[in-house]
Amino acid sequence: MLDRVLRFFITLFLAIAGGALLDLASPLLTLYISTEILKMDMGAIKITMASLLCILLGAILGGLIGFFLSPYLIRRLKKFSIWVETQLGKMPIHDVIAGAIGLSIGLIIAxxxxxxxxxxxxxxxxIPVIFSIVFGYLGIHVTIKKREELAGLFDFIPRFMKELSRAREAKNQADKTGGNQPVAGVPADGKAPAADKLYKLLDTSVIIDGRIADICDTGFIEGTLLIPVFxxxxxQHIADSADVLKRTRGRRGLDILQRIRQGTKVKVEITNVDFDDIAEVDSKLVRLGQQVGGKIITNDFxxxxxxxLRGVPVLNINELSNAVKPVVIPGETMRVTVVKSGKEPGQGVAYLDDGTMIVIENGHRHMNETIQVEVTSALQTAAGRMIFAKPAHV
Structure with a gap:
C-alpha cells in the first residue's frame, strides 16, 4: 500500500514538473509555428493554446517517466531510510536528542x-540554502560534542523539580495533619531521617585500600553502602589486567567487597544505575551522589x-586516619629504626607502625640501627603527617 502511495506522488510530482518545464518552451513554439490557433487566448484560463498544449504534453511525458522510474526511486528511498535508521540506532538517545535540538537552533539562525x-x-x-546547510551541520556537531557541558547548565532543573515535589508533599501532609506543616528537610513527625536511608558511595580506590572494611567493622559508618555497577x-577490569601489580590490587578490591557484604554491620546495596554519556568513573560517581543525595567515601585527593566543587559531601579515609593518629609533642622520645637516607645531607628516615614518616637530623650515620630519638616538631598536611626528630642524648 505504501509503495502505491509513493508511486502516485512521484508520478504526480514529475507530471507537474514536466508540465512546468515544457510551458517554458511555449514561446518558442509560437515563434517557429506562427498560427492564430496557437496564439489564441483560452479566455478564463488566461493562457494561450500553445501554453496549454505544452503543459499537457509535459505532464504526460513527466507522468510516464515518473510511473516507470518510481519503482527504482522507491527502492533507493527504502535503502536510504534503512541506512538512516541503522545509524540512528547506533547513536545513544541523548546524542539523537542533542542533534535534533542543535539542528533546530542552527536552522533558526540560518x-x-x-x-x-x-x-x-x-x-x-x-545564500539561505547555503546558510541552512552550514548552520544545520554546525548545530548538530556542536550540541553533540558539548552535550555534557550544556546538560550541566540545566542541572538545577531536576533539583528544583525535586524541591517543588517535596514542597507539595509537605503541603499535602500539612493539610492532612490540620495545618502543622513540617520544616523543610525534616519529616512530619519531627524526627531525623532514618540512618539506613543515608547512602555512602564507595569509589574504586577506597575499596582497594581495604581500610573501609575495618571501619565498617567498628560500627562508625551509618546508613547504606551503595556500590555502583560501574x-x-x-x-573487574583491574583484576583482569595483564600487569601483575594491577591484577593483585583488583583481586584485593573484590575480596574486600566480599568481606564487607558478609562480615560487617553495614547494609550493602548494588545499583545498576549508569551514565552512558559520561566516560570517567569518578564523574559518574559524583553524578550518582547528586541524584541520591549521598556521600562519597574515598581516599582520592x-x-x-x-x-x-559539585556540592557532594565527601568522607576522606586519609583525613580520618590522620585525625586518629596519636599526637606527638616536641620533647617526646621514641625508639625507631633508621631505614634510608633523607633528601638533605646527613638526614635519616624512619617510619612508625602506622606509616608516619620520621625525618631524623644527623640520622644517616645510624643507618639500619634502632635508636632513641627526640621529637623536635610535627607537620600535619592533607597527605599525611611528618615528624622531625634528632638523636636523643642518652
Whole structure:
C-alpha cells in the first residue's frame, strides 16, 4: 500500500514538473509555428493554446517517466531510510536528542541570517540554502560534542523539580495533619531521617585500600553502602589486567567487597544505575551522589576536590586516619629504626607502625640501627603527617 502511495506522488510530482518545464518552451513554439490557433487566448484560463498544449504534453511525458522510474526511486528511498535508521540506532538517545535540538537552533539562525542576505542580486536566492546547510551541520556537531557541558547548565532543573515535589508533599501532609506543616528537610513527625536511608558511595580506590572494611567493622559508618555497577566493572577490569601489580590490587578490591557484604554491620546495596554519556568513573560517581543525595567515601585527593566543587559531601579515609593518629609533642622520645637516607645531607628516615614518616637530623650515620630519638616538631598536611626528630642524648 505504501509503495502505491509513493508511486502516485512521484508520478504526480514529475507530471507537474514536466508540465512546468515544457510551458517554458511555449514561446518558442509560437515563434517557429506562427498560427492564430496557437496564439489564441483560452479566455478564463488566461493562457494561450500553445501554453496549454505544452503543459499537457509535459505532464504526460513527466507522468510516464515518473510511473516507470518510481519503482527504482522507491527502492533507493527504502535503502536510504534503512541506512538512516541503522545509524540512528547506533547513536545513544541523548546524542539523537542533542542533534535534533542543535539542528533546530542552527536552522533558526540560518533563517534569520538568510533573510537579511536574500535581497542581494543574483546570489541572494542561494545564500539561505547555503546558510541552512552550514548552520544545520554546525548545530548538530556542536550540541553533540558539548552535550555534557550544556546538560550541566540545566542541572538545577531536576533539583528544583525535586524541591517543588517535596514542597507539595509537605503541603499535602500539612493539610492532612490540620495545618502543622513540617520544616523543610525534616519529616512530619519531627524526627531525623532514618540512618539506613543515608547512602555512602564507595569509589574504586577506597575499596582497594581495604581500610573501609575495618571501619565498617567498628560500627562508625551509618546508613547504606551503595556500590555502583560501574565501580564493580572497573574493579573487574583491574583484576583482569595483564600487569601483575594491577591484577593483585583488583583481586584485593573484590575480596574486600566480599568481606564487607558478609562480615560487617553495614547494609550493602548494588545499583545498576549508569551514565552512558559520561566516560570517567569518578564523574559518574559524583553524578550518582547528586541524584541520591549521598556521600562519597574515598581516599582520592582529586575526586575529593571535584566532588566538593559539585556540592557532594565527601568522607576522606586519609583525613580520618590522620585525625586518629596519636599526637606527638616536641620533647617526646621514641625508639625507631633508621631505614634510608633523607633528601638533605646527613638526614635519616624512619617510619612508625602506622606509616608516619620520621625525618631524623644527623640520622644517616645510624643507618639500619634502632635508636632513641627526640621529637623536635610535627607537620600535619592533607597527605599525611611528618615528624622531625634528632638523636636523643642518652
Amino acid at each position: 533563517n534569520l541570517l538568510g533573510y537579511s542576505f536574500a535581497k542581494i542580486p543574483v546570489v541572494g536566492d542561494y 565501580v564493580l566493572e572497573e574493579l 582529586n575526586l575529593n576536590k571535584v566532588a566538593q
